[in-house]
Every structure is written in C-alpha cells, then in structure tokens.
Amino acid sequence: MKDNKIFDLIEAEKQRQREGLELIPSENYVSREVLEAMGSVFTNKYSEGYPGFENLDGSDDDVLAVAPENHRYYGGQQNTDKVERLAIARARRLFHADHANVQPHSGAQANNAVYNAWLEPGDTVLGMNLGHGGHLTHGSPVTQSAKIYNFVAYGTNPETGDIDYDEMAKLAIQHQPKIILVGYSAFSKIPDFERVAKIAQDIPGCLLMADMAHVAGLIAGGVHPNPLDHGFHVMTTTTHKTLRGPRGGLILSRGKVGNPLKKPEHTIENIPTLIDRSVFPGTQGGPLMHMIAAKAVAFYEAEQVSFQNYARDVVSNAKVLSDTLITHGFKIVGGGTDNHLILVDMMGSFGIDGKIMEILMDKVGLTLNANAIPNDTLPPFKPSGIRLGTAAITTRGMGRGEMIKIGNWMRRLAEICVEINSGRQPEAAFTSELAAIREEVHQIAEIFPVPGI
Numbered sequence: 001m002k003d004n005k006i007f008d009l010i011e012a013e014k015q016r017q018r019e020g021l022e023l024i025p026s027e028n029y030v031s032r033e034v035l036e037a038m039g040s041v042f043t044n045k046y047s048e049g050y051p052g053f054e055n056l057d058g059s060d061d062d063v064l065a066v067a068p069e070n071h072r073y074y075g076g077q078q079n080t081d082k083v084e085r086l087a088i089a090r091a092r093r094l095f096h097a098d099h100a101n102v103q104p105h106s107g108a109q110a111n112n113a114v115y116n117a118w119l120e121p122g123d124t125v126l127g128m129n130l131g132h133g134g135h136l137t138h139g140s141p142v143t144q145s146a147k148i149y150n151f152v153a154y155g156t157n158p159e160t161g162d163i164d165y166d167e168m169a170k171l172a173i174q175h176q177p178k179i180i181l182v183g184y185s186a187f188s189k190i191p192d193f194e195r196v197a198k199i200a201q202d203i204p205g206c207l208l209m210a211d212m213a214h215v216a217g218l219i220a221g222g223v224h225p226n227p228l229d230h231g232f233h234v235m236t237t238t239t240h241k242t243l244r245g246p247r248g249g250l251i252l253s254r255g256k257v258g259n260p261l262k263k264p265e266h267t268i269e270n271i272p273t274l275i276d277r278s279v280f281p282g283t284q285g286g287p288l289m290h291m292i293a294a295k296a297v298a299f300y301e302a303e304q305v306s307f308q309n310y311a312r313d314v315v316s317n318a319k320v321l322s323d324t325l326i327t328h329g330f331k332i333v334g335g336g337t338d339n340h341l342i343l344v345d346m347m348g349s350f351g352i353d354g355k356i357m358e359i360l361m362d363k364v365g366l367t368l369n370a371n372a373i374p375n376d377t378l379p380p381f382k383p384s385g386i387r388l389g390t391a392a393i394t395t396r397g398m399g400r401g402e403m404i405k406i407g408n409w410m411r412r413l414a415e416i417c418v419e420i421n422s423g424r425q426p427e428a429a430f431t432s433e434l435a436a437i438r439e440e441v442h443q444i445a446e447i448f449p450v451p452g453i
C-alpha cells in the first residue's frame with residue numbers, strides 16, 4: 001500500500017486486536033474468508049435493484065443452477081446476481097424465513113427500512129425503553145425515525161430484569177401500535193415471543209418485528225429461539241455481532257415474495273415486497289456488493305456444525321464469566337445471563353460509575369463499554385453500569401479457564417478503581433500492578449490468536 005499513514009494505522013489496529021481481549025458484546029472477529037470477500041472487486045459494481053427471487057429453496061447448487069430474470073437497473077450482473085441469490089438463500093435457510101433482504105448497509109438502515117415499509121408518519125411503534133436496554137433506533141428523540149413516528153416505550157421489571165409483559169399488553173391496548181418491536185442492545189434474558197404475539201392478536205394491523213442484532217448468531221447456532229418460528233413477521237439484525245459477519249444489516253420476513261418493481265397491496269402478507277421496495281429505492285441507493293459477498297460467506301460459515309458449537313460456547317462462557325463476577329461481588333442486572341451479554345451495575349456493586357471501570361480496563365487491554373442500567377440516575381456518558389460479552393473471545397477459542405481469569409482481573413481492577421476514585425491512592429500507586437495485569441492479558445491473547453490476521 002502506497003499510503004503509509006493508513007497502512008501504519010491498519011497494522012497498529014491489528015496489533016491492538018491481537019494483544020487485547022475484546023469484551024464489547026457487539027463486536028467479533030471475522031474469518032480471513034470474510035475479510036477477503038469484503039476486499040474483493042465486487043466493490044466496483046453498481047447493482048441497484050434485486051436479483052430474481054425464483055428457486056431460492058434447496059442447496060447452494062440448486063440456487064446456482066438457475067438464472068432467473070433480474071430486477072436490476074444496470075447491466076453486467078452475471079456474478080452479482082449469483083452472489084446476492086446465494087446470500088439470500090443461505091439467510092433464508094439459517095433463519096427459517098420466506099424472504100431475506102441482504103442489502104441494508106447497517107442495523108439502523110434495516111430498522112428504518114422496516115418502519116418506512118409499514119408505517120405512515122405519526123403511526124405508533126411500541127418498543128423497549130432505551131434506558132432498559134432498547135436501541136437508539138427504537139425511538140431515541142435524536143433519531144430521524146423518532147421525528148417521523150410516535151414511539152411508545154415498555155420497560156423491564158426491576159425485580160426480575162425481564163420484559164414487563166403486563167405493561168406491554170396494557171400499552172398495546174391503550175396506544176394501538178402499528179408495530180410491536182422486541183429488540184435490545186443491553187438485555188440478557190430470552191424474550192417470550194409467543195406471549196408478545198398473543199398481545200398483538202387484539203391490535204388490528206400490528207406488525208410483529210424483532211430486532212435481533214445482538215443474538216442473531218445465537219439464533220443461527222440454535223441456542224436462542226427464532227422469533228420467526230414464534231409468530232413474528234419480521235426480524236432485523238446486524239451481521240457483525242454474534243453472527244460474525246461483515247458490518248451490515250439484514251431483514252428476514254415471513255410472507256409472500258413478489259416482484260419488487262410492482263407496488264403490492266399494504267398487507268402483512270406482502271411485507272417481504274414492501275420491505276424490498278423500502279430498502280431500495282425507499283431508503284438506500286446501490287447495494288454494497290462486496291459486503292453482500294462477505295455476508296454470504298459468513299452465512300455459509302454459520303451453517304456449519306462448528307458454528308453451532310461456537311454459539312453454544314458463547315452462552316456457556318457468558319454464564320461462567322457472569323457467575324465468576326457474582327462471586328466477586330459484582331451485581332449483574334437480572335441476576336445473570338441467558339445469552340452472550342452481561343450488564344453489571346458498578347455503582348450498586350462498588351460505588352463507582354461504569355466509565356471509570358471502562359477506562360481502567362482499557363489500560364490493561366480489556367475492552368468493554370460503560371452502559372446505562374435500567375432506571376439509571378447517572379448521565380449516558382458516565383452511566384452506572386458496564387456491558388460486556390463473550391462473542392469475540394469465544395471466537396478466539398477461549399473457554400471456562402479464561403473466563404475465570406477475566407473475572408478475577410476485573411475484581412482487582414474494580415478494587416483499584418475504588419481506591420483511586422475515593423482519593424485514598426493515586427493511579428500512579430498502581431502503575432506496576434497494572435503493567436503486570438496487562439502482561440498477563442497479552443500472554444493469554446498470544447495463546448489464542450485472532451482469526452484472519
């Protein structure tokens with residue numbers, strides 16, 4: 001690469017990833033094959049529109065055996081059509097969907113496309129309270145969608161940490177939402193999709209949407225229920241978290257697949273086509289074909305037995321790490337975890353905010369993020385909690401022993417935070433101890449290389 005500056009930064013980032021342990025629950029390490037597809041010549045190609053959707057059942061070979069007429073606005077799609085058809089077919093198989101739109105550039109784009117497909121301005125969406133674990137795109141006032149639609153929030157029960165389904169049912173009757181949205185960025189229970197589907201039965205024209213950005217890999221790996229198997233019409237996700245693909249979005253749906261060039265009637269049955277038209281041309285331009293190729297590779301990987309083992313290990317590692325932290329006095333929101341994610345109340349556990357812990361952990365090569373806990377009284381930039389997860393470290397092959405080590409380091413780091421925060425000792429007093437922990441983290445990191453680099 002002639003651009004030395006960018007080259008050096010790429011090398012520095014490789015080193016950072018190699019030497020540290022990634023505990024941010026929304027991150028992962030992709031395979032070399034996914035990286036190669038992302039860096040391929042498909043980035044040169046414009047492919048506005050869609051490939052043909054016929055004959056997407058069956059194996060990859062069945063899908064490649066036919067070349068149906070496409071719905072594209074440019075020529076030269078001999079290869080792009082096949083790439084996108086493979087990505088769609090694999091996503092449909094993985095998530096038991098009638099249709100998959102693999103074009104959203106990100107999870108936020110996927111959510112906005114579904115809103116745009118189903119809602120009119122002013123329509124109501126019932127989604128999870130952002131402070132209780134929902135995502136910005138589920139109605140934060142700073143987003144464009146919150147300016148267009150009316151978001152009403154349900155929350156979690158402070159006793160159990162689980163969704164307050166009774167409150168959801170009451171709010172649904174009161175506000176008659178056009179979408180009930182189950183999805184979250186900081187929640188560690190398994191949602192009761194069937195219960196939500198029952199709540200929606202009495203609300204006319206209510207679309208059931210699940211934003212499974214965080215747990216899509218667990219669903220694909222068979223260790224988390226699939227909302228599409230439990231009455232939901234639409235599932236959105238990112239492809240880069242537990243699913244371990246390139247950065248991007250994906251929309252899966254149940255219903256009748258039609259020609260995206262023809263406007264269908266506005267019915268839940270037609271949601272696949274309404275979504276296709278909403279992604280392109282509704283909310284995006286040309287698809288990123290190199291990213292779609294990389295998504296296809298990631299879906300191929302997620303169909304292997306090794307990925308099922310991976311998903312199982314992500315969940316069991318999260319349980320071991322959560323149990324270790326509990327033993328060390330960390331208060332976990334909801335009392336533990338059922339997925340890959342652990343939300344810790346640092347203020348309630350040690351009287352320190354999450355940001356202090358995040359910064360100290362970064363210094364020893366353990367990366368996680370400060371996060372709000374339900375009903376947090378502290379501001380979002382200095383919230384009471386931290387959020388961590390096991391998707392990335394499990395990809396590196398770590399298991400029970402490493403989870404216990406990470407929990408032990410975290411206990412000592414929390415103690416150091418308390419000392420510094422109380423003013424009893426300056427950070428300088430811990431310089432050599434922090435360097436020693438950093439060295440231990442490096443040593444473990446060396447044993448478990450990052451795939452792809």
Ligand SMILES: Cc1ncc(COP(=O)(O)O)c(C=O)c1O
Nearest residue numbers: 106107108135184185211213238
């Ligand atoms: C539940 C949920 N939905 C949507 C998104 C947005 O994804 P992206 O950052 O790809 O736009 C995220 C990202 O953190 C998420 O956690």
